[in-house]
Amino acid sequence: MTLVVGLISGTSVDGIDAALVNITGRTEDIQVELLAANTYPYPTDLRSQILAACKGEAISIPQLAALDDAIALCFAQAAQNIQAGHPPAELIGSHGQTVFHRPPALGCRDVACNVSTTQYSLGYSLQLGRGAAIAQLTNTPTVSNFRAADIAVGGHGAPLVPKVDAYLLSHLYEARCVQNLGGIGNVAYLPPRSHVNWEEKVRGWDTGPANTLLDLAVQHLTDGAQTYDRDGNWAASGTPCHPLVEQWLSQDFFHLPPPKSTGRELFGWEYLQQCLVDAQSYQLSAADLLATLTEFTVVSIVHSYRTFLPQMPARVLLCGGGSRNLYLKQRLQFHLEVPVLTTDEAGLSADFKEAIAFAVLAYWRQQGIPGNLPQVTGAKQAVLLGELA
Ligand SMILES: Nc1ncnc2c1ncn2[C@@H]1O[C@H](COP(=O)(O)OP(=O)(O)OP(=O)(O)O)[C@@H](O)[C@H]1O
Ligand SMILES: CC(=O)N[C@H]1[C@@H]2OC[C@@H](O2)[C@@H](O)[C@@H]1O[C@H](C)C(=O)O
Incomplete structure (x- = not known):
C-alpha cells in the first residue's frame, strides 16, 4: 500500500486539484482509495499572470523563473494541506501548470529522431511548478514533468490519463x-x-x-x-x-x-x-x-x-x-x-479524477511501469513518464 498525493492545475487555471490516495496493485489489479481531495484556488494575481503567459504575452526569463517558483510554492502548499490529519505521503505526483503546448508536426514519428532532418518536428509542452522545488519544500519524493518522455519519442505528450x-x-x-x-x-x-x-x-x-x-x-x-x-x-x-x-x-x-x-x-x-x-x-x-x-x-x-x-x-x-x-x-x-453519467457513478470522483490520475502515474513511475499509451499519444513506444526528484 502506497500513500500518494496527486496534484494538477488544468487548462481552466482555476486552481490546484489535490488528491490523497492509497494505491495497491499494479495495473489490472490496481486499487485506489481516495482519502482526501480539495481544490486550492490560485491567488487572483498569480492566476492573471498564468493566463497572460498562456495567452502568449511576452515574458522575460526572470519573470518566467518567478512564475515557476510561485506555482511550485502553491503546489507544495496544496500537497501539505491535503495531508493534514493523515500519515505523511510517500510520494507526490505533480502535473504542474501547463502554460504552453505544441503538438508534434504531422508525421513526426518517422522523422523526429532523425538528427539530419533540418526541420525539428517534436512537440513541446511546458508545465511550470518545478518538481525538485516541491520535493524540497514538502520533504517528499516528487515526480513531475510527465509529458516530456512521451514527446521525446514522437508523441503528443497528451492525453496521458x-x-x-x-x-x-x-x-x-x-x-x-x-x-x-x-x-x-x-x-x-x-x-x-x-x-x-x-x-x-x-x-x-x-x-x-x-x-x-x-x-x-x-x-x-x-x-x-x-x-x-x-x-x-x-x-x-x-x-x-x-x-x-x-x-x-x-x-x-x-x-x-x-x-x-x-x-x-x-x-x-x-x-x-x-x-x-x-x-x-x-x-x-x-x-x-x-x-x-x-x-x-x-x-x-x-x-x-x-x-x-x-x-x-x-x-x-x-x-x-x-x-x-x-x-x-x-x-x-x-x-x-x-446513458450519459459521471465517473462518480462508476466509483471514481469526477472532480478529482485528473489529480488521482497523476498520483497513479507517479506510482507507476516508481514501480517502473510505463504510463503512456502509444496508440493514444502517437509515441513510438511505451515509456516511463516523469522525472523523480
Ligand atoms: N457548477 C458548474 N456549472 C458549470 N460549469 C462548471 C461548474 N463547475 C465547474 N464548471 C466548469 O468547469 C471548469 C473547470 O473544470 P476543470 O477543473 O475540470 O478544468 P481543468 O482541469 O482546469 O481543465 P483540463 O481538464 O482541460 O486540464 C470551470 O472553468 C467551469 O467552466
Ligand atoms: C498539455 C496539457 O496540459 N493538456 C491537458 C489539457 O487538458 C485536457 C486535455 O488538454 C488533456 O490532453 C491534457 O490533460 C490531461 C490531464 C491528460 O493528459 O490526460
Whole structure:
C-alpha cells in the first residue's frame, strides 16, 4: 500500500486539484482509495499572470523563473494541506501548470529522431511548478514533468490519463467512453475487458474545447464579474445557432484523425474573438451565444466519436468541471442516445479524477511501469513518464 498525493492545475487555471490516495496493485489489479481531495484556488494575481503567459504575452526569463517558483510554492502548499490529519505521503505526483503546448508536426514519428532532418518536428509542452522545488519544500519524493518522455519519442505528450482510465473505469462486458470536460475536452475509449488484448484497443484524444471558450465568453459578457456559467443556466435560456456550429466544426482540427492534442493556444482568447464576430453576423443574443458555444463543445465531441471510434460506447462517463454543467450534459445526452453519467457513478470522483490520475502515474513511475499509451499519444513506444526528484 502506497500513500500518494496527486496534484494538477488544468487548462481552466482555476486552481490546484489535490488528491490523497492509497494505491495497491499494479495495473489490472490496481486499487485506489481516495482519502482526501480539495481544490486550492490560485491567488487572483498569480492566476492573471498564468493566463497572460498562456495567452502568449511576452515574458522575460526572470519573470518566467518567478512564475515557476510561485506555482511550485502553491503546489507544495496544496500537497501539505491535503495531508493534514493523515500519515505523511510517500510520494507526490505533480502535473504542474501547463502554460504552453505544441503538438508534434504531422508525421513526426518517422522523422523526429532523425538528427539530419533540418526541420525539428517534436512537440513541446511546458508545465511550470518545478518538481525538485516541491520535493524540497514538502520533504517528499516528487515526480513531475510527465509529458516530456512521451514527446521525446514522437508523441503528443497528451492525453496521458487514458491508461489510468483503462484500469480504473473499464468494464468486463461494456464498451465505455470517459469524457473529460475541463478547459479542453478529452476522451478515453475503453473496450470491454473480456475482449482479447483489450488494452491495445484503448483509444483516446483531445476532442477540442470543453469550457475554455464558454468561460472566456462569460467573462467577456459580464466584464469579468463572472468566470463561468454556473450549471449552464445562462446558456440554457438561449437557442443554439446550428449553422454557426457547423461552420466552426469545419476547422481542420476536428477532421484530423487521432493522435491529436490541443490547448488554449488554439481554443483561447483569439479564437473567441472570431466567434464573437461570427455571432454578430447572426445577431445572436448573449444567451444564444452561450448556447451555441455549448453546442459546439457537444457536437465536436459527438462528431469525433462517430468519426474515429471503432464502435459507439454503451455508456459515457463524464468528469471535470463541465460535468456539473447541466445544460451541457443534457445536450450530450440528446445527441448520444446512450446513458450519459459521471465517473462518480462508476466509483471514481469526477472532480478529482485528473489529480488521482497523476498520483497513479507517479506510482507507476516508481514501480517502473510505463504510463503512456502509444496508440493514444502517437509515441513510438511505451515509456516511463516523469522525472523523480
Ligand atoms: N457548477 C458548474 N456549472 C458549470 N460549469 C462548471 C461548474 N463547475 C465547474 N464548471 C466548469 O468547469 C471548469 C473547470 O473544470 P476543470 O477543473 O475540470 O478544468 P481543468 O482541469 O482546469 O481543465 P483540463 O481538464 O482541460 O486540464 C470551470 O472553468 C467551469 O467552466
Ligand atoms: C498539455 C496539457 O496540459 N493538456 C491537458 C489539457 O487538458 C485536457 C486535455 O488538454 C488533456 O490532453 C491534457 O490533460 C490531461 C490531464 C491528460 O493528459 O490526460
